[in-house]
Amino acid sequence: MASPPITELTTRARDVFRLVVEDYLASGQPVGSKTLAARGGLNLSPASIRSVLSDLEQLGLLAAPHTSAGRMPTETGLRLFVDGMMQVAEPTAQERAAIEAQLARPGPIEEALENTSTLLSDLSGAAGMVMVPQREPRLTQMNVVPLDAGRALVVLVGEDGHVENRVLDLPAGIASGALQQASNYVTARLAGRTLPEAVRAIETEIRSGQSALDDASRDLVERGIVTWSEDAARRKVLIVRGQANLLDESALGDIERIRSLIDDLENKQTIADLLDSAKEAEATRIFIGAENRLFALSGSSVIAAPYRDREGRVVGVLGVIGPTRLNYARVVPMVDFTAQSLGKRIG
Known part of the structure; x- marks a missing residue:
């Protein structure tokens, strides 16, 4: 209505x-x-x-x-x-100081994102969410470590120190020499490139016959690095903290709705798609209950704001999720201030 x-x-x-x-x-x-x-x-x-x-x-x-x-x-x-009708209450000086201090702590950006999600949860009394920027780090090295006869662990190392591990299925009877050759070949072409850039260079070499790889090593490179590049472009990573906040005393009389909300949170891809829709918003967006079909059963609300890097590009979205009785007047400006503060940290 x-x-x-x-x-x-x-x-x-x-x-x-x-x-x-x-x-x-x-x-x-x-x-x-x-x-x-x-x-x-x-x-x-x-x-x-x-x-x-x-x-x-x-x-x-x-x-x-x-x-x-x-x-x-x-x-x-x-x-x-x-x-x-709502009259927003700007974050207090103490809240602003707490947000800025938390995000100013040194460490990898992944840690800052996790801290942001926890911070949003603590300040709002709901669950905090941060969608990780879909960025492509420049890489320096790839190592392949055999796990068993059919799998290997591939370790990608970025220039910023970020490490990502992926499991690669191996063809039957693959020799350890092919693993090492594939690893050395890719590492030599990764330096200073993002994964998609390295893929384009490697595919060009392989198609032109200049790769100097044997068949087994070439198969490993193609089935691994090319697939990963396609996957990275589609993947949305969501950090959720503070689900326990949803189980307060007032929730006990409405346990089915809370259970439905927690089920929604387990489906992180769907929540990430909802947050993604807030990327183009000029200001904080508020989704209330069944206005979004995702929350038709749980009757939940989401307050979300995009955050930008120092060049003004939207790189992610953060927010809180909880029952519709959230304190909107307090949480909306707090989410907005956190998004601005995280943007300064992203660089």
């Missing part, structure tokens, strides 16, 4: 609606007319508040989980609140 324009609500309805949403996001519990009346500021009797709540329910903005319960915002209501 599309939400009505905020201008169609009376001032009284807007005030009541805003208080219901803010109280619900703070407590996770339905909000009743007596609670609203006790807060003060509305200058309305409980009976008048109940009338307004009923009107908001008919508009599809609020719902009552039980007959005698208070009201809670629907996903349509949350979208109206986020887009038209």
